[in-house]
Amino acid sequence: MPEFPEVHRQVVWLRERVTGWVIEDHGHFGGHFPEMKTDPERKAKLDAFFRGATLSSVTQRGKHIVMALSTGTVTSHLMHAGRWTMSDEPYVSNYRHHLSPPDKKASSFWLVARGRRLEFNEPERRGKVHAFPGITSALCEELKALGPDVLITEESDPAYRQVWTVDSLRRSLSGSRKAVKEILLDQGHQAGIGNMYACEALYRAKIAPNRAANAVTPTEAAVLHGAVVDLMAAVIASDLDYTDVMKVYRKESDPAGRAVQVIKIGGRDTYWVPEEQR
Known part of the structure; x- marks a missing residue:
């Protein structure tokens, strides 16, 4: 999508x-x-x-x-x-x-x-x-029902330029026992993240996608927030050149050669590296 x-x-x-x-x-x-x-x-x-x-x-x-x-x-x-x-x-x-x-x-x-x-x-x-x-x-x-957009750009709708902050992500995670990936995909918490970027951001943040959201520490939440924002900005800047950005999504192994496993979370294929993500 x-x-x-x-x-x-x-x-x-x-x-x-x-x-x-x-x-x-x-x-x-x-x-x-x-x-x-x-x-x-x-x-x-x-x-x-x-x-x-x-x-x-x-x-x-x-x-x-x-x-x-x-x-x-x-x-x-x-x-x-x-x-x-x-x-x-x-x-x-x-x-x-x-x-x-x-x-x-x-x-x-x-x-x-x-x-x-x-x-x-x-x-x-x-x-x-x-x-x-x-x-x-x-x-x-x-449009009103959506959470803040994960990035604010020149193309963002003027009526919805509320910045998605680390504190906003922390509140979303701390209030739920759902898998952390499910919170990332919930457009009511933040708007714009889908399956591909959720998998990649969690890999970068070294967080297991099936970990309970309220078990993510404040420090980890800050790292995850940065991973999402950096990923989005990098792909936009590259004009959708995914070559150097996608590390695990639809891959068999990550850049270090570790096996990528696929599990279902919320009905979606979820790509992750158990050796790296806890």
């Missing part, structure tokens, strides 16, 4: 291409706009929302992409393989699901302006585009 760095790159790409668009047309099929599913005036409201609206900015909130329109707010989550792409300029990156141009048949929502077509492409049909007429991102409940 695209995590904070992968979503960040997508936001940068979008900002360069669609900021300032005056939307001329739109269309979709599938399960988008579930918040309006039972509204009998849904089509008319979506037409009024999109047609003629100015797309003033694209920002990031955790793993969510936020588009500010003159008529309200659009949010989207990429799920596992989703991406925004142009019909005449496919979005590709080093992220494993985005290495090749997208299958055009997987585009299920689109906006048209300036002779170009922006498409939401999600082959698994799990990702959704949401429309919130008349409100700003600050009032979107799905």
